[in-house]
Amino acid sequence: xxxxxxxxxxxxxxxxxxxxxxxxxxxxxxxxxxxxxxxxxxxxxxxxxxxxxxxxxxxxxxxxxxxxxxxxxxxxxxxxxxxxxxxxxxxxxxxxxxxxxxxxxxxxxxxxxxxxxxxxxxxxxxxxxxxxxxxxxxxxxxxxxxxxxxxxxxxxxxxxxxxxxxxxxxxxxxxxxxxxxxxxxxxxxxxxxxxxxxxxxxxxxxxxxxxxxxxxxxxxxxxxxxxxxxxxxxxxxxxxxxxxxxxxxxxxxxxxxxxxxxxxxxxxxxxxxxxxxxxxxxxxxxx
Amino acid sequence: xxxxxxxxxxxxxxxxxxxxxxxxxxxxxxxxxxxxxxxxxxxxxxxxxxxxxxxxxxxxxxxxxxxxxxxxxxxxxxxxxxxxxxxxxxxxxxxxxxxxxxxxx
Numbered sequence: 001x002x003x004x005x006x007x008x009x010x011x012x013x014x015x016x017x018x019x020x021x022x023x024x025x026x027x028x029x030x031x032x033x034x035x036x037x038x039x040x041x042x043x044x045x046x047x048x049x050x051x052x053x054x055x056x057x058x059x060x061x062x063x064x065x066x067x068x069x070x071x072x073x074x075x076x077x078x079x080x081x082x083x084x085x086x087x088x089x090x091x092x093x094x095x096x097x098x099x100x101x102x103x104x105x106x107x108x109x110x111x112x113x114x115x116x117x118x119x120x121x122x123x124x125x126x127x128x129x130x131x132x133x134x135x136x137x138x139x140x141x142x143x144x145x146x147x148x149x150x151x152x153x154x155x156x157x158x159x160x161x162x163x164x165x166x167x168x169x170x171x172x173x174x175x176x177x178x179x180x181x182x183x184x185x186x187x188x189x190x191x192x193x194x195x196x197x198x199x200x201x202x203x204x205x206x207x208x209x210x211x212x213x214x215x216x217x218x219x220x221x222x223x224x225x226x227x228x229x230x231x232x233x234x235x236x237x238x239x240x241x242x243x244x245x246x247x248x249x250x251x252x253x254x255x256x257x258x259x260x261x262x263x264x265x266x267x268x269x270x271x272x273x274x275x276x277x278x279x280x281x282x283x284x285x286x287x
Numbered sequence: 288x289x290x291x292x293x294x295x296x297x298x299x300x301x302x303x304x305x306x307x308x309x310x311x312x313x314x315x316x317x318x319x320x321x322x323x324x325x326x327x328x329x330x331x332x333x334x335x336x337x338x339x340x341x342x343x344x345x346x347x348x349x350x351x352x353x354x355x356x357x358x359x360x361x362x363x364x365x366x367x368x369x370x371x372x373x374x375x376x377x378x379x380x381x382x383x384x385x386x387x388x389x390x391x392x
Contacts, residue, residue, distance in 0.1 A: 037391075044391045191386040193378065196339045196371070202389045255338040263336065 032184050034173055034273060041274040045222040049210070058226040058281040060219035064210035068217060072285065081158055081231040081283040084151065084238045088159030091152065096141040102156070105137035114157075114164035115280050118269050119172060120179040127182050127265040130157055131242055148259035149246065154229040154238035154283075161229065161282030169226055169280065171273040186270025189263050190221075195254030201267070204248075216287060223275045225268065227284030234287065241268060313358040321365035322349055328372035337379035342371040 209220035242259035349364035
């Protein structure tokens, strides 16, 4: 064998060797294992912030910074979301024109069930979020749907979250390949970079929790939805999960999708599932 | 000598004509072509669910410049919008696999 023919052969051997290592790694990465994901996800954050207890993460930036934590404790004496809670309770129990109310659409009249949302609806083959379920309830009674990003929707979810405080997030993955696919799509959305700033959700909430982005302290992704909806001082009002997702997209110069687009529903499913076991703390307050 | 001078004048005239055509103002037709290309690229980004707000803003700026008759600026903005849209397509395409690099395992 001369030197000329030896070089391509050696290259081919090297390429095959590289493939032998690459292919199993790719297969492993493509295997969907939500239980292992959730375990690794929670471990990542508890390792990164060893002083925090798992349940502390639901307090977002307040768990990352002592000064902020003190401010939050003071804020909780007269919580800024209180007005929303009262409005939410009134709306939730007030009958629609047909005599029914939100209480008729939910198990246990909607009390203490926030931790079960979103869920995968096997009949529809899609994820159903709490905000979506609330609007479907209205529409079933002939009422116009509420805006997903405005105060009324936030008031309703605030009330439902408040009645569920302390209950551990309990998102189920039924034995249905479509549920697993929705979970996986949500995961992909979470880690995918988008917008001109080339940020993914994970850029801020996995790589940089506790760090500042301008004046804000970034919240950890773990337990981030347990506190929804939130009163944000920056918004001078309440914000729903839909508002949070769409605003995150526009802040990184990406055109937001419609609230409750399949991608956002799947994202909420994934993020809630990996925070299973952490207590519901909503409604929350954020700087 | 005379022939040399005539040749020089001719060459200079040709050069000047070339330069003038290069500096010629953009036309409405050029703007329309550039805008259509940018819009098509942005539509493709939309089908990938990955449009950028800056693309939309630059397209709007191109339209505004064209409406005021400033086709040089309009063409420049449309080309910028096309470049932004193409970058968003590249991002969406490359992220199909690259997102896994960030995944917590």
